[in-house]
Amino acid sequence: MEEIHANLLDRLREGEAKEQGRLGxxxxxxxxxxxAGQKLAAMCDLATRRTTVHPGMPDFRSFGARIDCEQRNEDxxxxx
Numbered sequence: 001m002e003e004i005h006a007n008l009l010d011r012l013r014e015g016e017a018k019e020q021g022r023l024g025x026x027x028x029x030x031x032x033x034x035x036a037g038q039k040l041a042a043m044c045d046l047a048t049r050r051t052t053v054h055p056g057m058p059d060f061r062s063f064g065a066r067i068d069c070e071q072r073n074e075d076x077x078x079x080x
Contacts, residue, residue: 001036001039001040001043002040004032004036005033005036005037005040008029008032008033008036009033011029012026012029012030012033017029
């Protein structure tokens, strides 16, 4: 991305398109330059963030208790 940004800057500085009256090309280079600058800034921002996600360990105790409870209910209904 940095290479693209530098290339667009070089093309704009050279001014060949501007000298030859190709204003549409100049506008496209400027738009590309702005987009590349925004993308570079976003990439730099992402690179500097150090976010760590700690999902934790799953707790199976409540799951096991529910199975025991359901089994007891089934057993009680079967004995009735």
